[in-house]
Amino acid sequence: xxxxxxxxxxxxxxxxxxxxxxxxxxxxxxxxxxxxxxxxxxxxxxxxxxxxxxxxxxxxxxxxxxxxxxxxxxxxxxxxxxxxxxxxxxxxxxxxxxxxxxxxxxxxxxx
Amino acid sequence: xxxxxxxxxxxxxxxxxxxxxxxxxxxxxxxxxxxxxxxxxxxxxxxxxxxxxxxxxxxxxxxxxxxxxxxxxxxxxxxxxxxxxxxxxxxxxxxxxxxxxxxxxxxxxxxxxxxxxxxxxx
Numbered sequence: 001x002x003x004x005x006x007x008x009x010x011x012x013x014x015x016x017x018x019x020x021x022x023x024x025x026x027x028x029x030x031x032x033x034x035x036x037x038x039x040x041x042x043x044x045x046x047x048x049x050x051x052x053x054x055x056x057x058x059x060x061x062x063x064x065x066x067x068x069x070x071x072x073x074x075x076x077x078x079x080x081x082x083x084x085x086x087x088x089x090x091x092x093x094x095x096x097x098x099x100x101x102x103x104x105x106x107x108x109x110x111x
Numbered sequence: 112x113x114x115x116x117x118x119x120x121x122x123x124x125x126x127x128x129x130x131x132x133x134x135x136x137x138x139x140x141x142x143x144x145x146x147x148x149x150x151x152x153x154x155x156x157x158x159x160x161x162x163x164x165x166x167x168x169x170x171x172x173x174x175x176x177x178x179x180x181x182x183x184x185x186x187x188x189x190x191x192x193x194x195x196x197x198x199x200x201x202x203x204x205x206x207x208x209x210x211x212x213x214x215x216x217x218x219x220x221x222x223x224x225x226x227x228x229x230x231x232x233x
Contacts, residue, residue: 034219036156043206043226044148044156049219059221091156095217098170100146100158 002028004092004103011109017080020106022092029073031094035066038105039088047090050075082110113137113222115207120227127197127231133190133207133224141165141185144210146220147192149203149229159205160192163216170216175201197231204228 003025012018024031035047046059050068058066065083069076079086087110092103119131133145147159160181161170169181180193190207205227208220 032219034221036220036223038156044208044220044223046219046221046223049211049221089155093156093220095219097217100161100170100217102148102156102158105155 001025002031002094002096002099002101004033004094004101006090006092006103006106008104009107009109011111012082013111014082014084016082017078018082018108020077020079020090020108022075022077022103024073024075024094026073028094031096033075034093035068035075035077036091036093037088038091039085044091047077050077079108084110086110113209115209115222115224117205117207117224117227120205120229122230122232123197124233125198125231128193128195129197129229131192131194131205131207131227131229133192135188135190135207135209138209140183140188143212144168144214144216144218145181145183145190146208146210147181147190148206148208148220148223149201150206150226151200151203154203157203161210161216162190168216194229197229199231202229202231 005023032051036044038044048058050056054070056068114136116134146161178196209222211218211221
């Protein structure tokens with residue numbers, strides 16, 4: 001079964017860096033994912049598509065502070081030089097032929 | 112500029128029906144697959160349904176299979192979701208989202224609308 005697992009919460013200080021993790025279920029470590037950001041009371045915003053080899057394609061206007069990386073079944077989103085507007089929920093998303101899956105989301109607090 | 116604007120949400124009684132619309136602009140709508148995603152109050156994102164570029168491939172989450180119908184009008188640049196037999200657990204903000212360029216039926220969602228709220232309550 002295709003499942004994405006995210007930690008419910010994370011926190012980091014203003015100006016620091018944070019690394020969020022999304023883990024693919026067993027047998028699905030070759031899958032690509034996408035990262036989405038949802039600021040409070042707004043619709044989601046696409047950040048990037050992250051492939052299993054670590055290559056990634058960012059959405060329009062996404063700052064260089066956002067980057068992605070991969071290790072096995074884990075997919076990472078690193079945000080550097082944290083700003084107050086980065087405080088948001090972050091969701092990973094993946095897909096199969098007849099299914100699309102979201103992780104439970106990570107709520108990022110900027111201290 | 113890519114824009115997706117949902118409409119059609121509102122309050123409906125259990126067992127009732129509602130049709131959501133998503134007006135697309137700023138891109139060649141017929142060349143993209145589209146999706147509906149929902150978010151219950153205080154909860155995470157849940158995929159609802161997907162439709163391929165030419166509507167030849169359609170997929171539904173188990174939770175809505177047999178009750179919801181997705182369709183795409185390329186001439187009107189619009190995506191729709193017909194929702195029947197609505198239940199309280201269908202209460203959510205419904206978003207339309209575009210499938211990434213070059214993908215026929217599945218892939219990442221690269222643009223989102225602002226959402227429309229559906230409330231199912233007596």
